[in-house]
Amino acid sequence: MSRVVVIGAGLAGLTAALRLARAGQSVTLATKGPGGLQLSQGTIDILGYSPERVTRPLEAIASLPDEHPYASIGADEVAAAVIWLGQQLGPELLTGDPSTNLHLPTAVGALRPTALAQPSMVAGDARSLSAHEQRGAAPRSLSAPEARDAHARSLSAPEERGGVSKGLTYAVVGVRQLKDFPADLIAGNLARTTAPDGTRLAANSAWIDLQARPGEADPSPLTYARSMDDEAFAATFARAVAKAAGKGDVVAVPAVLGIRRRGVWQQVQDIVGRPVCEIPLPPPSVPGLRLYEALLALVRAAGVRFIQGSHVTGFTPDGGRVASVTLAAAGGPRELAADAVVFAPGGFESGALSVDSYGTISEPVFGLPLTATDAGELITEKYWGPHPLFEVGVRVDDAGRPVGERGVAHENLYVAGGIIAGAERWRDKSGDGVAVATAIRAADHITGGAR
Numbered sequence: 001m002s003r004v005v006v007i008g009a010g011l012a013g014l015t016a017a018l019r020l021a022r023a024g025q026s027v028t029l030a031t032k033g034p035g036g037l038q039l040s041q042g043t044i045d046i047l048g049y050s051p052e053r054v055t056r057p058l059e060a061i062a063s064l065p066d067e068h069p070y071a072s073i074g075a076d077e078v079a080a081a082v083i084w085l086g087q088q089l090g091p092e093l094l095t096g097d098p099s100t101n102l103h104l105p106t107a108v109g110a111l112r113p114t115a116l117a118q119p120s121m122v123a124g125d126a127r128s129l130s131a132h133e134q135r136g137a138a139p140r141s142l143s144a145p146e147a148r149d150a151h152a153r154s155l156s157a158p159e160e161r162g163g164v165s166k167g168l169t170y171a172v173v174g175v176r177q178l179k180d181f182p183a184d185l186i187a188g189n190l191a192r193t194t195a196p197d198g199t200r201l202a203a204n205s206a207w208i209d210l211q212a213r214p215g216e217a218d219p220s221p222l223t224y225a226r227s228m229d230d231e232a233f234a235a236t237f238a239r240a241v242a243k244a245a246g247k248g249d250v251v252a253v254p255a256v257l258g259i260r261r262r263g264v265w266q267q268v269q270d271i272v273g274r275p276v277c278e279i280p281l282p283p284p285s286v287p288g289l290r291l292y293e294a295l296l297a298l299v300r301a302a303g304v305r306f307i308q309g310s311h312v313t314g315f316t317p318d319g320g321r322v323a324s325v326t327l328a329a330a331g332g333p334r335e336l337a338a339d340a341v342v343f344a345p346g347g348f349e350s351g352a353l354s355v356d357s358y359g360t361i362s363e364p365v366f367g368l369p370l371t372a373t374d375a376g377e378l379i380t381e382k383y384w385g386p387h388p389l390f391e392v393g394v395r396v397d398d399a400g401r402p403v404g405e406r407g408v409a410h411e412n413l414y415v416a417g418g419i420i421a422g423a424e425r426w427r428d429k430s431g432d433g434v435a436v437a438t439a440i441r442a443a444d445h446i447t448g449g450a451r
Contacts, residue, residue, distance in 0.1 A: 002025050002026065002340055002446065002447075003028075003337060003338055003339045003340075004020050004025050004028070004338060004339065004446060005027075005028050005029075005030060005325055005340075005342070006020070006027060006029045006030070006304075006341075007029075007312050007341065007343050007344060007365075008029075008035065008344035008345045008350075008352075009031035009033070009296075009306075009308065010035035010344060010346055010350075010418075010435065011035070011037055011040075011291075011295075011432060011435040011439075012435035012436070012438060013035065013342070013344035013417070013439070014035070014037075014295040014296065015085055015295070015416075016344060016416055016442055016443045017299050017302075018088060018295065018298055018299050018302055018304070019084075019443035019444070020443045020446065020447065021303055023443065023447040023449060024447075025446070025447060027303070028304070028305040028307065028336055029299065029305065029306050029307065030310055030312055030325070030327060031307070031308050032308075032309065032310065032311040032312075033309075034292065034308065035292065036346060036349070036350065037285075037288045037291050037292035037295070038283060038285055038288045038289045039284075039285060039288060040287075040288040040291070041112070041114070041287060042121075042255070042280060042285055042286070042288045042289075042290060042291050043104070043114040043115075043116060043118070043280075043287070043432070044082055044085070044094065044096075044115055044116040044117075044432045044433065045113075045114045045429040045432045045433060046082060046101075046114075046115040046430065046432070046433035047060050047064075047070075047428060047429060047430045047433065048113040048114065048428060048429025048430070049113070049428050049429055050063060050064060050428060051428070053196060054113055055100065055101055055113070056099060056100060057098070057099070057101055057115055057433075058078065058079055058098060058099045059075070061074070061078065062075065067391070067421070068422045068430075069420045069421075069422050069423055069430075069434045069437075070430065070433070070434065070437070071422075072396065072398055073437050073438070077437060077440075077441070078436075078437045079098040079099070080440075081433075081437040081439075081440040081441075082098050082116065082433060082436055083098060084440065085436050086116055088298060089291070089295070092119065092262060093118060093119075093290065093294055094118065095117065095118075095119050095122060096114075096116035096122070098115050098116070100115075101113040101114060101115055102114055102117055102125045103125060103126040103196055104121055104122075104124050104125060104277075104279075105124050105126065105170065105190060105252060105279050106279065107180065107181060107182070107279055107280065107281050107282065108185060108186065108189060109185055109187065109188065109189025109190045109193070109203075110189060111126050111195070111196075112429075113196075114429070118287055119265065120255070120265035120277065120287075121255075121278050121280075121287070122277070123276060123277040124278075124279065125168075126168055126193070126195040126196070126201060127196060127197050166199060166202075167195045167199025167201045168195070168201055168249050168250060169201070169202040169248040169249045169250070170190055170201070170202070170203040170248050170251075171203070171204055171245040171246045171248030171250070172190070172203055172205045172252045173205075173241045173244055173245050173251060174186075174205065174206075174207050174208075175208055175254060176208070176210075177209070177210070177211055177216075178221065178254055179218070180221060180281045180282050183205040183206065184205045186252070186279065187204055187205035188203075188205075191204075203252075204246040204247070204248065206244040206245055206246055207244065208237075208243075208244050209240075210236065210240055212224045212227040213227065221254060221281045221284065221285075222284050222289070224256035225256045225257070225259045225286040225289075226259060228258040228259075228264050229260055229261040229264070231267065234257070234258065234264050234268060235271060237268065238267065238270075238271035238272055241253060241268070241272055241276075242271060242272045242273060245272070245274070249274075250274065250276070250277050251272055251275070251276045251277070252276075252278075252279050253268075253278060253279070254278070254279060254281055255278035255279055255280045255281055255285070255286050256278075257286075259286060259289055259290060307327070310329045310334070311328045312327055312365055313326050313328045313333070313365065314326040314365060315341075315365070315366055320410060320411050321410055321413075322338060322366075322413050323337065324336055324337045324338060325338060325341060338412070339412065340413075341410075341412060341413045341414065342414050342416055342439070342446070343413060343414065343415045343416070343419065344415070344416040344435075344439060345365070345417075345418075346418040346419065347417075347418035347419055348389075348390065350418070352365075352419050353370070353393065353419065359375040360373055360374065360375070361373050361389075361392055363419070366402075366410070368394050368402045368404075368415075369395070369403070369404030369409065370392055370394060370421070371391070371392050371393060371394075371395060371422075372388075372392045375389055375392075378392065385424065386424055387424065390424045390425075390426070390427075391421060391423060393421030394415050394419050394421055395421055396420055396438075399414065399442075399445040400414045400415060400416060400438055400442040400445060401413060401415070402415050414442035414445065414446065415442070416435065416439040417431075417435040417439065418431065418434075418435070420438060
């Protein structure tokens with residue numbers, strides 16, 4: 001049994017820790033904070049843009065540049081990794097088909113491509129109404145075929161009604177006290193949107209008045225989600241939504257349908273009497289918190305030792321290997337001995353990569369070689385970019401070990417997730433798939449299970 005230290009509690013770190021523990025390794029996960037899942041949409045993006053909107057993400061991987069993290073992994077391994085994660089979490093939390101993107105409404109009424117989503121979201125998939133009817137308004141479960149047997153499926157032709165190609169219609173219902181869900185804006189933008197299959201969407205908006213806690217002037221989505229864990233409150237919410245919602249194939253509501261109590265969405269949908277979809281809101285993300293808490297529970301149940309609140313500040317080398325990592329713990333530095341290390345700290349957004357006042361980019365824990373060290377010419381004048389700065393990171397070999405001009409930096413150090421170079425993840429919507437696939441690659445090379 002190897003002693004493995006995983007650094008980071010985001011999607012990559014938690015996935016690596018779970019995979020390692022399931023393979024019988026002794027795993028310690030060290031993290032300075034709870035990771036970034038609570039900032040996410042609570043879905044698993046594989047590839048959303050390349051650079052145009054992507055409908056079939058696995059097929060599109062082949063067209064990515066050689067520098068992209070997917071290039072050294074391949075579509076089959078990406079799909080297998082995502083399917084494995086979905087199987088661990090179960091279809092009640094993640095569902096979908098890695099070969100075909102859903103196109104889900106956002107909190108500004110745009111459409112966001114993603115591969116796997118929570119069941120409470122999938123009725124909002126904007127692909128054609130006839131496709132919804134044939135799919136039963138939901139994609140197939142992840143427990144179906146393995147990645148290599150996943151075949152691309154054609155979407156049904158749009159339904160013709162009076163010579164007009166008509167798509168899904170949404171009844172968007174907001175809560176007056178919840179300011180982060182502008183129902184009128186969402187409906188207005190959806191009504192101006194054409195779905196990926198060429199159908200024209202339609203939407204209307206409505207509002208309900210319902211306090212999550214009496215007297216609270218500025219409730220967050222989390223406040224409502226916690227209240228929804230109470231069955232009586234969820235029923236009150238559902239009855240109000242059913243009364244207010246206008247005509248529509250799908251009723252869209254804020255993503256606040258519970259955190260810990262399973263079945264809130266189904267309860268609300270049964271009372272409303274129509275398909276209901278959640279639309280994720282700005283952080284704190286309730287769907288993201290659901291994923292985080294579920295993954296963390298699996299990690300702990302698998303026997304992973306979880307240390308939160310201690311920042312990893314350095315390491316002790318032993319020849320070409322990492323002998324231990326140093327934690328800035330209360331009472332002084334603390335060493336964690338390791339036979340292998342998975343480094344999954346995120347990127348610039350988490351402080352894993354830093355830029356000083358001179359524009360010098362560095363990785364402060366292991367001093368890893370980066371693809372660029374001068375930020376000066378990497379930020380363009382266009383606000384929306386692209387910004388090459390965010391493609392800066394660590395290059396890796398086929399096992400996921402960091403490499404530089406002198407070869408592999410440390411023989412037993414593996415990196416996963418956002419610190420890997422080559423993708424502007426927020427732009428191409430590949431961050432989740434990269435995190436899961438690189439985490440599993442690292443874990444499997446440590447355990448000897450890599451193909």
